[in-house]
Amino acid sequence: MIEDIVKEIKKAVGKWIKGVTIKNSQRVYIDIDPAGVREVATYLWKDRGARYSIATAIDNRTNFEVQHHLSLDREGGAMVSLRSILDRDKPSMPSLAPVIKASDWIEREMSELMGIEFVGHPDMRRLLLSSEHWPEGVYPLRKDFKA
Numbered sequence: 001m002i003e004d005i006v007k008e009i010k011k012a013v014g015k016w017i018k019g020v021t022i023k024n025s026q027r028v029y030i031d032i033d034p035a036g037v038r039e040v041a042t043y044l045w046k047d048r049g050a051r052y053s054i055a056t057a058i059d060n061r062t063n064f065e066v067q068h069h070l071s072l073d074r075e076g077g078a079m080v081s082l083r084s085i086l087d088r089d090k091p092s093m094p095s096l097a098p099v100i101k102a103s104d105w106i107e108r109e110m111s112e113l114m115g116i117e118f119v120g121h122p123d124m125r126r127l128l129l130s131s132e133h134w135p136e137g138v139y140p141l142r143k144d145f146k147a
Helices: 002-016 034-047 101-114
Strands: 017-024 027-032 051-059 063-072 078-087 092-094 117-119
Touching (some): 002 017, 002 034, 002 078, 027 034, 051 101
Parallel strands (some): 027 078
16 A cells, blocks of 8 residues: 555656655655655645644754655555755755645744754744844754753
C-alpha cells in the first residue's frame, strides 16, 4: 500500500524527489529538494487530502534537516515525512504557511530557535523568545549554541 502511495506521489511531483525511504507499511520518508517542498506538500494537502501533523528541525552539525509530517487518513493513516536538507550557513526554504495554515507556528518556532528562514511566510514575528531578553541571531536549539 505505501509503495502505491509513493508511486502516485512520484508521478505527480517526482521532479522534486531526491530519494525515498520506506520504514514500514505505514511510514515513508521522502527526500525533497527544498525548492519544491511547497509544491509537494500542496499536492498531498489538496489532492490527497493529507492532514498536516507537525514539522521537525534537526541540526546535523554540517547541515539542517526539516521534516514536514503529513498523515494520509484516507490511506489508512499512512505518515509521509517530507525531508529537506538545508545549507548550514544560510538555511532557507519555502514556507508552507501560505498553503497549509497549520504550519504557521511551527515554522515560526523553527525560525526563532534554529535560525531557519521560511521564505514567503506571512508573519515571522517572534513567538517564544522576547526581543528584550534574547539577542537577534542567537539560536538556542543549534548544537553550537553556548549558554
